[in-house]
Amino acid sequence: MRIVSWNVNGLRACARKGFTDWLGGARAQVVALQEVRARPEQLPDAIRQLPRWYQYYQPAERAGYSGVGLLSRRRPNEVTTSLGEERFDREGRLLIARFGRLVVANGYFPKGSGTQRDNSRVPYKLDFYRRVLRELAGLRESGHRVLVMGDFNTAHCEIDLARPRQNTQNSGFLPEERAELQRWIDAGWVDTFRHFHREGGHYTWWSQRLGARQRNVGWRIDYVLACPEAMAYVRRAHIWPNVTGSDHCPVGVDVDNRILD
Secondary structure, X not given: OEEEEEEOXXXXXXXXXXXXXXXXXXXXXXXXXXXXXXXXXXXXXXXXXXXXXXEEEEOOOOOOOOOEEEEEOXXXXXXXXXXXXHHHHOOOOEEEEEEOOEEEEEEEOOOOOOOOOOOOOHHHHHHHHHHHHHHHHHHHHOOOEEXXXXXXXXXXXXXXXXXXXXXXXXXXXXXXXHHHHHHHHHOOOEEHHHHHOOOOOOOOXXXXXXXXXXXXXXXXXXXXXXXXXXXXXXXXXXEOOOOOOOOXXXXXXXXXXXXXX
16 A cells, blocks of 8 residues: 655645656555645545545645645545644644544644744744644554645754765754654654655755756655554555656555554
């Protein structure tokens, strides 16, 4: 069973760049999308009428902003989209789907830079991290096997970005952001890709300026994290840097089907 996550940087734009062709060849059973930036009724027919896919979306209140979605070959037992805090829910940043004992949590974690690039949104970002962590802790305690995936907007370690020394004052690699992600690791969450791939040079986002992607000057900020109960069923972890259509590329895991039981 393949589960994939992709920040599409606008699903309508990504659809024009071959999203459905990619989806047809991805061999995925579940696809978590971030930065959809559209309401379901605004999506093109090629997306809304995809055969044999169940679709769920949580848009932001603000038009053309944020938003998450989930495509699945099987119908989830339950889908939730609220953290119970209006300041988070209105930005359309979380969708949690349960498939038997498997829970797939799809998150578009906030940037901390703010509109003025003054790191003014860092407190909001860290609060969102902590609130999601508490939410998922409850699911773990109830016996679910949880995978949380999406654009975390934080590079965890120096190996996770091409130019760490130049970015220590920039949101995405601030000490407090990295420490917050480390809290997840300390709580038992496993960075699935790093579990299987220890070497550097693997990134999931590249600036659209100065040929950064062609030169592989990027950041690894998209993750699939697994709680230990889920990690027991993870067989492989992937990054697909050659998939274009967004400034991010897809990431994912292959899991044993018994994770559902």
